[in-house]
Amino acid sequence: MRHTTTLYLTAVRGFVTLLLAFAATVACAQGAAATPPAPTGAQAAAQAGPPPLRIFLDCQYECDTEYLRRAVTFVDYVRDRGVADLHVLVTTQSTGGGGSAWIVKFIGLQRFLGLDRTLTFTTGPTATSDERRREFGRIFKLGLVAYAADTPVAPKLDVTYRSPQQTPGASALVRDPWHRWVFRTNASASMSGEASTEYGSYRLNFSGSRVTPDWKVNVSAGTSYNENTFDLGDGEVIKSITESSNVNALVVKSLTGKWSWGNAGSISNSSFANTARAVSGSTGIEYDFFPYVESNRRSLTVTYRVGLSNYKYRELTVYDKLEETIPNHSVTVSLGLRQPWGSVGASSSFNQHLNHTDRFRSSTYGNADVRVFKGFSFYAYAGYSKIKDQVALRKGAATPEEILLRLEQQATNYSFNYSFGFSYSFGSIFTSIVNPRFGGVFD
């Protein structure tokens, strides 16, 4: 009882301390803010015109907003579309060269309603984060400048042009000795540990691709190895290992603006899935109800595939097999939308064995990230699978360690996964100020 009271008192003391500190600093800050800095000559002279352009910058993760607020200062940044003059919607897609194709859509609001523009650019596969943010900043400014032309800052703005001879490294590519093939190899290792536990994870990947509007060829190979050690004390040590490898190939032919024909093949093995070697091949057809060129904003595809898989298992399966060949087919419907109000995705697939039609898996998932009203956004994700196709499960019971550490696939006839959340912000709409102080401690 006494212990609880002391705890309670400590908590109360803590909160009181915090509140006092808060009150003191707010009073202080208000005092400081009560005298706004005198406007500079430029601002005072320009009070007559419309206020500065208010930008709602809508990037999922691609933009370095702190950098932009420092580098592009002739506009004001606000945190809600409802109070903005201009909504800048940024999407990226992978290019055939392994870089990113950026699409920057400037959507006019308020006095610019109906005045929309789209600018695009690409960054290479090896561009550093600084190069990407600079290039985005440059295109961002080029798109903004016409909208900012009637704001007080216009006299201080200008568009500059360095003719190609003056720009270093701007020599045009005359011919491509690689015939559009791009190769990439990646290796990584990560380790962590303390006195009684150690984790290690190692990966090696290679990929090659050739992407043109008519054909897409992707080949890749990868291997991964994970080893974890737990010292339980009294000389008992548990070591867990999972490993897998795969080789994949995908060849897609564009048939029309909406139809494609695709072929896929793979060889893989996985300790988690009890496969010593799985060889699969499939051919299929895909239809997009929207033209593929609009895929960054909207797509609705239906894909049908038929294929054959041959499995060699590490250990005898629950169906007493060490090897088997399974013909199968699948149909998938996918929807993706990224619009000014948010993004929505949904997908449903049905995969069935053709030799045992009662063995199948049907999965559905949906996600939404939507700005419902000013300051309020909501996201949700939900997925559910009905599972009747676990032919590769190892016969025999798993140990408690194998279950707790998720070392191998367990029998189940369903799997679900959902998440949701909301965020609501209110208060000052301005987010233009960058203050990096004490960043290491708290941010």
Added chain:
Amino acid sequence: MIRAYLACDICDTALRATVAFVEFVAAVDQSDVSVTVTSASDPAGTKTWQLAFSGRGEFAGETRTLTVSVPAAATADETRTAVARTLRFGLAEYAARSEASPHLDVTFKTTQAAGEEPVGAAADRAADPWNYWVFRLGASGDRFGEHSQSSSYYSGSVSANRTTEAWKIRLAGYKSTSSSRYLVSEDETFRSKEGNWSVDSLVVKSLGPHWSAGFTAAVTSSSFSNQRLVTSINPAVEYDFFPYSESAERSLTLNYSIGVSRYSYSQITLYDKLEETMPKHVLEVSLGFRQPWGSAGASATFWQSLSEPSFNRQSLYGNVSVRIYKGLSVNGSGDFARIRDQFYLEKSEATEEEILLRLRQLETGHRFYLNFGFTYSFGSLSNATVNPRFGG
């Protein structure tokens, strides 16, 4: 290059030469964009020039009208300068979609001194009724399940922030709980539950371009670390060897804090305590770079109890991501800590499940994390084709 047709009385050759990123053509039907420039004067003599841009061909439907006013007293040269600048503003968005795009940029002349708030926009912020305060509420939930295992995680947060050049104030409350279930055998199920919550605050006053002073204060609770309730307050000062205004490119900060924490534990600790008060101080040095060649960061932290100096912790952290030459980039990060400050750990031994599922903090003298890798790309890297068919 964009071909522009100009219907404009004062646009002579010299004016056209200041718009070098388009090619001017003589007939409207040869053009990608046409510009009609007209003017009107008000009784006071202020002349307003109107520039009507109208896209053609692939730019069909893209129209925009820009205006620029010049006072009656302006010289002919000043007028032409203003019109030419506005012409460049209007043509830039067309030229940004031509081969001239990589060579274009927008400049903005500011009178901003280092460390000062950008004067660029912000003119109407004085009218902000919220006086820079921003409030956020958030909540999220996550669940996963199948026959033999399931898990869930829920969290909620609330915050109030005020960021100005002079002050930074952050107040935040956070709570989360997580639980999991494992069907270990047909008749045995293992369940776990964890939770933590915190109320944090940070207040920082800017003292010139290099110095800041402030404090953090917090009330926290963590089942993972046996901390039922911890109340702390830590006044601190920070010095950045570079001006803070350059923080997006580089920073080197030294942060020293001295404070006191009150601990209440869930279970009796290794040192047979259920609660204690500990003054302590912390010194942290952090370095960060983000440059065209890549980015790098490093920090070193020294933590020490002032009442029991043998309780201390030293840690080093570093990360680097660099393009070594065309196509080859390497990245790595690492963290090493020498740990002598686990005075709060629970006395009883951890169970096998607690160890395997990382449900509680274990006794250790060190902790490390290391991650490194490289990527090498070669071939036709400039191929900008996007082909979304069949995913992949």
